[in-house]
Amino acid sequence: MMVLLSVGLVLLMAGVLIVTICFSAALSIMPYISGALISLVICTEVPFAKEIVPDHPFMNYCVILIIVEVIIAALMRIKWIGRATALCFNEIMVGIISMFILDAMKPDSIGYCVFITLVYLVGNLVFLTTNSSKYASEEKPVPAGIIISTLMYAIAGYFILAIPTELLWQKYIEQTFPSVVVGFMVVYWALRIVICGGILVKGIIRAKKSLSDDQIGERWDIDGREEASSKSV
Incomplete structure (x- = not known):
């Protein structure tokens, strides 16, 4: 019985730890996920954004994504x-x-x-x-x-x-x-x-x-x- 309780407690603590790690990771990347969505909006709604790499929408998105994410990262590091x-x-x-x-x-x-x-x-x-x-x-x-x-x-x-x-x-x-x-x-x-x-x-x-x-x-x-x-x- 004690062994089962110990195993259950260990599993519970491991679960809490995993949830905490996942939550912390989600907190850290949330601004960058927003940046990915903003990049998508720019690609679809801003006319000149579609002409960065003509006829290659995925490349367009990647270029805009990099620019947006770099800007977000830079802003977040300005004290x-x-x-x-x-x-x-x-x-x-x-x-x-x-x-x-x-x-x-x-x-x-x-x-x-x-x-x-x-x-x-x-x-x-x-x-x-x-x-x-x-x-x-x-x-x-x-x-x-x-x-x-x-x-x-x-x-x-x-x-x-x-x-x-x-x-x-x-x-x-x-x-x-x-x-x-x-x-x-x-x-x-x-x-x-x-x-x-x-x-x-x-x-x-x-x-x-x-x-x-x-x-x-x-x-x-x-x-x-x-x-x-x-x-x-």
């Missing part, structure tokens, strides 16, 4: 924007997966929509925080880094808001309360403007403050050098 890049491209992938899942659902009550939305938001929070935290930097970001990060956070915010709203709540409202669809869409667009616009405005304010602080610091350095020079004379 000021690495976390925002990881979060943005992870959210794109999570959003695409969620689109298929939520599109297949049939919301039949407000409680159903609330429950699925909460699960979606909590899952997003855990997943994105876990995967993007390792790219965080303790160094003070430069203004350009703040602006780029802000744009990526705004894109991620759009996906987080749009997926459950358009594929869950809008579907439920259209089926149950068709007379208020217009009002619902007005509120939804207002939320998009407030959330995404708020992220952008906050980022611009942070960038301006950082730039002002840098200019003040440079001025102090210049004044300090001038004062030291005058004393030495």
Whole structure:
């Protein structure tokens, strides 16, 4: 009996370890999977992209894929924007997966929509925080880094808001309360403007403050050098 329990415990621990390794691997490659999908969209939707290697769509895709993946890898390794890049491209992938899942659902009550939305938001929070935290930097970001990060956070915010709203709540409202669809869409667009616009405005304010602080610091350095020079004379 003890032998069976020991074997079962070992198998359980091995299973947990395998799941953990697979989850960590998935977290690491998720931005690059997003890059592969973005490359596919570029190949199919951007006219000039089809002419990189004429009459060879697979080669076209490979060239664009390499370019996109190199850009993603480079952005993720820039200390000021690495976390925002990881979060943005992870959210794109999570959003695409969620689109298929939520599109297949049939919301039949407000409680159903609330429950699925909460699960979606909590899952997003855990997943994105876990995967993007390792790219965080303790160094003070430069203004350009703040602006780029802000744009990526705004894109991620759009996906987080749009997926459950358009594929869950809008579907439920259209089926149950068709007379208020217009009002619902007005509120939804207002939320998009407030959330995404708020992220952008906050980022611009942070960038301006950082730039002002840098200019003040440079001025102090210049004044300090001038004062030291005058004393030495």
